Amino acid sequence: xxxxxxxxxxxxxxxxxxxxxxxxxxxxxxxxxxxxxxxxxxxxxxxxxxxxxxxxxxxxxxxxxxxxxxxxxxxxxxxxxxxxxxxxxxxxxxxxxxxxxxxxxxxxxxxxxxxxxxxxxxxxxxxxxxxxxxxxxxxxxxxxxxxxxxxxxxxxxxxxxxxxxxxxxxxxxxxxxxxxxxxxxxxxxxxxxxxxxxxxxxxxxxxxxxxxxxxxxxxxxxxxxxx
DNA sequence: ATATCGATTATCT
DNA sequence: GATAATCGATATG
Numbered sequence: 001x002x003x004x005x006x007x008x009x010x011x012x013x014x015x016x017x018x019x020x021x022x023x024x025x026x027x028x029x030x031x032x033x034x035x036x037x038x039x040x041x042x043x044x045x046x047x048x049x050x051x052x053x054x055x056x057x058x059x060x061x062x063x064x065x066x067x068x069x070x071x072x073x074x075x076x077x078x079x080x081x082x083x084x085x086x087x088x089x090x091x092x093x094x095x096x097x098x099x100x101x102x103x104x105x106x107x108x109x110x111x112x113x114x115x116x117x118x119x120x121x122x123x124x125x126x127x128x129x130x131x132x133x134x135x136x137x138x139x140x141x142x143x144x145x146x147x148x149x150x151x152x153x154x155x156x157x158x159x160x161x162x163x164x165x166x167x168x169x170x171x172x173x174x175x176x177x178x179x180x181x182x183x184x185x186x187x188x189x190x191x192x193x194x195x196x197x198x199x200x201x202x203x204x205x206x207x208x209x210x211x212x213x214x215x216x217x218x219x220x221x222x223x224x225x226x227x
Numbered sequence: 228a229t230a231t232c233g234a235t236t237a238t239c240t
Numbered sequence: 241g242a243t244a245a246t247c248g249a250t251a252t253g
Contacts, residue, residue, distance in 0.1 A: 054245070056245075063245070064245085065245075068238090068239070071238080071239085072238090073237075073238065073239090087237085087238095087244095087245080088236070088237060088238095089236090089237085089244055089245070089246060090234080090235070090236080090243095090244060090246050090247080091234065091235025091236040091237080091244090091246095092234065092235060092236085092246065092247070093246050093247070095245060095246080097245085110245055112245085143246070143247070144245070144246070145246045145247060146246090146247075155237095199245070200245075200246095201244085201245050201246070202244095202245060203243095203244090
């Protein structure tokens, strides 16, 4: 009873299949917009809509971590598609990617921003934030490091995780959910307005427009492209 | 509003 | 030894 008042009603969420990720990261990136990232199960489940991503190619992309070759750090990118590549950066933050392309070829998509749907209190606690309004809400998952903190994503815990299995602690799903009466995550039937730009925070291949985000979505990270 | 900077460590040269 | 797919704080217009 009390639970039904506090939790968001959602239709069953089904994982994306491995073939979805067995493609060019740019195509995967576009189609990931509007899909759902899920952590945990039942009452403690966190869900959020994917609103901003970047594609990193396995070949001819000097900005990609895989450009340095298959190392202990990047091996997941060279493995089978649909798995989590988590790396630690700037001594402070984790970032989440999903591997693309068939095994033996690198490539991935970086998650840059999410729109929280359920488990918002848990996310706020993980981020050490108090939510007093929409502006605070945006700070939960707007940015690659922020969303990892909100979802408690670490390399030790999540690197290599199969994101195509609903049995995983972390996975990616498609569904028709509900938030403030609006349908979300309804792949294909809703025309999403997608914008592109150069990728953020890189110093190589800065001209490639491989950042993708939902036009006008308030949860898209606001950081500017730097040299 | 934009600009700059410190934090802090895994990874690579 | 330098750099980094970032963030949050501080300074300045």
